[in-house]
Amino acid sequence: MFSIFNRKCSVLESGILAKVEDRHSHILYGVDDGVRTEEDSLAILAWMRGLGLRALWLTPHIMEDIPNTTAALRSRFDGLVSVADTGGISMHLAAEYMIDNLFERRLEEGDLLCMEDNMVLMETSIWSAPYRLPEILDAVMRAGYRPLLAHPERYRYMEMKDYGRLADMGVRLQMNLPSLIGCYGRTERDKARKLLADGMYSYVGSDCHSFHAVRRMYSEKSLERKDVKRIEDMSDIVN
DSSP: OHHHHHOEEOHHHHTGGGTBOBOOBOOSTTSSSSOOSHHHHHHHHHHHHHTTOOEEEEOOEEBTTBOOOHHHHHHHHHHHHHHOOOTTOEEEEOOEEESSHHHHHHHHHTOOOOOGGGEEEEEOOSSSOOTTHHHHHHHHHHTTOEEEEEOGGGOTTOOHHHHHHHHHHTOEEEEEHHHHTTSSOHHHHHHHHHHHHTTOOOEEEOOBOOHHHHHHHHHSSOEEHHHHHHHHTSSOBOO
8 A cells, every 4th residue: 555655646647636726827828938829828728627627826927027017917817818718717817926126116006916815926036035035025914915935945045944934924835836746856846845745835836838838747757646645635725
């Protein structure tokens, strides 16, 4: 029986996509470095519908290099929803904010595209922490928002003790599913597995940027079955 629980499977075989919300994707076409065309967005949505996905958040980048506006993103989202056959997928719009000067301005203006309960998806550089990161996170919470840190396992400058400090501050963590199957490297995979085992994650996301990439990643037999069970034990399960 022990060997059964250690057997690896693909994300597609695991059935996990029908049980969690995808909290992080770049499927809204033509607005960042993700999906380019409406046709590709519709193809991905049809594929995800076939996999049983029931809830999807479209979270395009907003940063100094990609200064999307709330109004423009809402318009593009409404247009996509109007032509998409989403089936049973509940689609939502938020944004993934790089912690930079533009984010601080938008925060001061109260102009943030959030998830429920004013939860805001945020990211940093992979290689270095933003200046005054703790102070910025504190300012986010004092403004009435709930920070959700995207793919923390990918941040090379963070150690395990840093994640505990973030949790103590009230920051929630969102795991990239591709991290768990080694798509970004062994270091990212090992950190993701450790954080998952320690119950540090609250949410899961695909961080999908293209149809080709997500199909390839989700077909690889690299997911430990015990990690599937750990994901199922997370709070963000669709009933």
